[in-house]
Amino acid sequence: MARSKGDNSTPPPVPEPLRVPVADSHTHLDMQDATPEEILAKAASVGVNTVVQVGCDIPGSRWAAEIAAKHANVHATVSLHPNEAPRIVLGDPDGWSGQxxxxxxxxxxxxxxEEIDALAALPQVRGVGETGLDYFRTGPEGVAVQQESFRRHIALAKKHAKALVIHDRDAHEDVLRILTEKGAPERTVxxxxxxxxxMAKVCAEAGYYLSFAGPVTFPANHHLRAALAVTPMDRILVETDAPFLTPAPFRGRPNAPYLIPVTLRAxxxxxxxxxxxxxxxxxxNTARAFDY
Incomplete structure (x- = not known):
């Protein structure tokens, strides 16, 4: 059956290939519909020859390390996502996660x-994250747990000399404060x-890398384009966060690493x-940030 024109399940068209190969600095191969091999081949066909696979919980972090061990062009990060830490400690009383x-x-x-610590020691694991703070749906108890987990992830990144990958949602001030208090790792993304x-100026002054995703292409996000405009060229990364955050004009449709050229051109x-x-x-910048 043919899909309707407005069907958001339809993958966006393949963009014109890049002439200079790049990396997708943050993706979730395990959450996408195709096999990792299919995803990587499609990405390579448009000049996206490297991806960073992000683990957000224990099973996902194990999988990230395993897939990175199998593919030379996949690098792993491992972590407990900011929303995962409160679920571990406090449970899931409202059933939001379905777990x-x-x-x-x-x-x-x-x-x-302790398990993230062990995984972070593996050579194919290039970063600790995504960690940080997410106040979007977190109450006071959850905030305290997130902050403690964030501090421990910072310590792990420094212990293993790996990049720290930060998830920051509605928590800019506290993220920057904790980074300053604990001492950010040399490579922080x-x-x-x-x-x-x-905030971009503050991050640039501190030497942090800023990775831009599909939202920088959304018409209403003038603040993101203003932030990108003042970010030094040697501090900029690009990512999909696939299958989420598909760039305009394909917002709402499935995202994948092959769409990096759309965001990069914008x-x-x-x-x-x-x-x-x-x-x-x-x-x-991506090779330097993740030390590959």
Whole structure:
């Protein structure tokens, strides 16, 4: 049966290939419909020759390490997502996650962090994250757990000399404060950067990398384009966060690494540089940020 024109399940068309290969600095291969091999081949066909696979819980982090061990062009990060930490400690009383967990207490968080610690030591694991803070649907108890988990992930990144990948949603001030208090790792990446121009200047001064995703292409997000405009070229990364955050004009349809060229071309326009210059910069920056 043919899909209707407005069917949001239809994958966006394949964009024109990039002339200079780049990396998708943040994706979730395990959440996409195709096999990893199919996803990687489609991405490579448009010049996206490297991806960073992000683990958000214990099973996902194990899988990230396993898939990175099988593919030279896949690098892993491992973590307990900011929303995962409260579920481990406090359980899931409102059933939002659908996991219906009981509370495990801080002992359960300790055990989970120990496993992330072991995974972070693996050579194919290039980063610790996505960690950080997400205040979108978190109450006071959850905030306290998230902050403790974030501090422990910072310590792990420094212990293993790996990149720290930050998830920051509605929590800019506290994320920056904790990074300052604990001392940020040498290589710190703000995944799907969501701050404004002034925050971007603070991050640039601190030497943090800012990774821009599909939202930088959304017409209403002038603040993201203003932030990108003031971010130094040597601090910029590009990502999909696939299957989420599909760039305009395909918002709401399935995202995948092969759509990186759409976002990168929009970013080049904001920076006022040629596509090849933008691609060369983000490729070098991603390799430097994740030490591959």
């Amino acid at each position: 219906k967990r009981g509370p495990g207490g801080m002992a359960a968080l300790d055990a989970a962090i 703000f995944h799907c950067y969501s701050g404004d121009e002034e 970013m080049a326009q904001v920076k006022g540089v040629e596509e090849d210059e933008m691609a060369a910069a983000v490729a070098a």
